[in-house]
Amino acid sequence: MADLKPLEIEKTLTKIVELKDKLVGVKEVLKSYKITSDRLKQLKQAKKEMSEQLEEEKRRIEDEFLADKDYEQAKNDELNLKNDLKEKDAELREHLSKLNVTQSLSTYDYNIKGEPFKLQVQRAVKVFINGKEEK
Numbered sequence: 001m002a003d004l005k006p007l008e009i010e011k012t013l014t015k016i017v018e019l020k021d022k023l024v025g026v027k028e029v030l031k032s033y034k035i036t037s038d039r040l041k042q043l044k045q046a047k048k049e050m051s052e053q054l055e056e057e058k059r060r061i062e063d064e065f066l067a068d069k070d071y072e073q074a075k076n077d078e079l080n081l082k083n084d085l086k087e088k089d090a091e092l093r094e095h096l097s098k099l100n101v102t103q104s105l106s107t108y109d110y111n112i113k114g115e116p117f118k119l120q121v122q123r124a125v126k127v128f129i130n131g132k133e134e135k
Contacts, residue, residue: 004098010110012092013119013129017112019088023081029074035061089127089134096121 040057065071099106099121110117120128127134 004095009092009095009108009119010112012088012095013110013117014112016085016088016092017117019081019085023078023085026074026077026081029070030078033065033068033071033074037061092127092134096127 035058040054040061044054104123106121108119108121110119118128118130120131
């Protein structure tokens with residue numbers, strides 16, 4: 001573990017979990033901005049006959065979303081959180097590259113936010129968090 005300070009991996013994993021939690025919240029906000037008007041339901045039922053009218057109605061409603069500051073903020077937050085996650089994933093991979101992995105698959109157990117967290121690392125530096133490969 002050359003040049004790897006204690007707890008660096010755990011700190012990075014904690015930050016990744018926090019960012020993913022925030023991203024879930026932002027996605028919940030964005031889900032509330034779905035097109036659900038009765039008019040739209042009627043248009044969907046007659047989509048084959050009225051496809052041009054359907055597209056026009058969607059554009060009108062989406063324009064209203066674009067005027068909503070909360071929607072705009074949530075979209076910006078989503079982009080920023082996704083970028084932050086990419087940076088932290090890259091940081092985690094950098095930390096893991098410093099590990100002296102002696103087996104083809106090594107397992108490390110952490111406690112992140114009071115939850116057990118299993119990190120598996122292959123020599124090829126593939127990262128599995130709780131059994132799911134992180135890309």
